Amino acid sequence: MSSEIDMEEVQEYAGNILGHMVGAATVICSDLAHKLGLYGHLAGSGGMTAGDLAEAAGTNARLTRELLDQQASSGVLSYDADEDTYALSDAGAMVMAEQHSPAWLAGGLGAVRAMYVGLDQVEAAFRGDGGVPWGDHHPCLFDGTLEFFRPCYEHHLVQEFIPALSGGETRIAEGAVVADIGCGAGLSTLTMAAAYPNSSFVGIDFHGPSIEMARTAAAEQGLNNVTFEVESATEYQGAYDLICFFDCMHDMGDPVGIAQHAKSQLSDKGSVMLIEPFAFDTRAENHAGLGGAFYGFSSFFCTPCSLSQDVGRGMGAQAGEPGMSAVFEEAGYGQFGRISETPSNIVYEAFA
Numbered sequence: 001m002s003s004e005i006d007m008e009e010v011q012e013y014a015g016n017i018l019g020h021m022v023g024a025a026t027v028i029c030s031d032l033a034h035k036l037g038l039y040g041h042l043a044g045s046g047g048m049t050a051g052d053l054a055e056a057a058g059t060n061a062r063l064t065r066e067l068l069d070q071q072a073s074s075g076v077l078s079y080d081a082d083e084d085t086y087a088l089s090d091a092g093a094m095v096m097a098e099q100h101s102p103a104w105l106a107g108g109l110g111a112v113r114a115m116y117v118g119l120d121q122v123e124a125a126f127r128g129d130g131g132v133p134w135g136d137h138h139p140c141l142f143d144g145t146l147e148f149f150r151p152c153y154e155h156h157l158v159q160e161f162i163p164a165l166s167g168g169e170t171r172i173a174e175g176a177v178v179a180d181i182g183c184g185a186g187l188s189t190l191t192m193a194a195a196y197p198n199s200s201f202v203g204i205d206f207h208g209p210s211i212e213m214a215r216t217a218a219a220e221q222g223l224n225n226v227t228f229e230v231e232s233a234t235e236y237q238g239a240y241d242l243i244c245f246f247d248c249m250h251d252m253g254d255p256v257g258i259a260q261h262a263k264s265q266l267s268d269k270g271s272v273m274l275i276e277p278f279a280f281d282t283r284a285e286n287h288a289g290l291g292g293a294f295y296g297f298s299s300f301f302c303t304p305c306s307l308s309q310d311v312g313r314g315m316g317a318q319a320g321e322p323g324m325s326a327v328f329e330e331a332g333y334g335q336f337g338r339i340s341e342t343p344s345n346i347v348y349e350a351f352a
Ligand SMILES: C[S@@+](CC[C@H](N)C(=O)[O-])C[C@H]1O[C@@H](n2cnc3c(N)ncnc32)[C@H](O)[C@@H]1O
Pocket: 134, 135, 145, 146, 149, 181, 182, 183, 184, 185, 186, 187, 188, 204, 205, 206, 207, 210, 231, 232, 233, 234, 245, 246, 247, 248, 251, 252, 253, 305, 309
């Protein structure tokens, strides 16, 4: 076998894997730097020595030096050898230090950490029935999910997604009754509630700790037009002008049953707004771009979550428009279509 092997090809292949190893180490080191608050101190400082940064952050100086060298080696920070300082560029600060920037990513690294922390239970699921309930993951998943989606909800939801609905923003702004199903820590619900004070919002999720996070945030923001309930996606009752599903329908065991339940809880002219991860129409197309991240999250979180529930359809995060339109057709909706998209999400609207 070895006489046939092209060693250049082997080196190229190994180089690809080594690049992923550097990436994996950089993700967890950056997650640590974020947790320690290092990026906040570096942002706008023009560069700091390891000693000054350790003092400012209250961290161990020797360990901080080592971590900064990792960050400089991987391009997260730059290093000035003459001054012996480490710097975070202004562009880097938008990604790693500014929580409300449209390019914020540091907070979402916790979701990748949850893959590593949860490896053993996911391995057991692969050898068993495939199911891992959402709530069985380490809490860093819930906070990581909240932060991963923050740029999308803070910069696209009210600005683009709601205006793209049939009837536009007016329909939602003027006294609408809105449900956000599978709302997790509730950032999408809170963002809409803050933008549309004349309308009322309820966030629903079967995961109690996430609902507690949402209630705390609502109280901190002093919002009185939003409530949060611990319920499954088939239990809530009402007559809603809009029922939303943000990045959660594919995580659910019975998306058809859940879409049917939503249909029965819509007001006369009500509609469903469905936000799902961006995906192309074919598996092969999805293997490029963000596929490595989406299929990774889907293998560890989304698909095991779905397989842990009744029906266990296991759509996966890359089901895309073909998968989602099939669900709404099976659920008996008369109309389903794409109304908006970003590089990471597709938004659909469905009418009964
Ligand atoms: C990927 S998270 C998305 C959370 C939130 N919508 C967001 O965008 O940040 C998926 C959420 O769906 C919830 N979920 C999954 N299956 C559910 C079900 N059958 N009923 C209610 N919530 C469910 C999980 O608890 C989790 O909070």
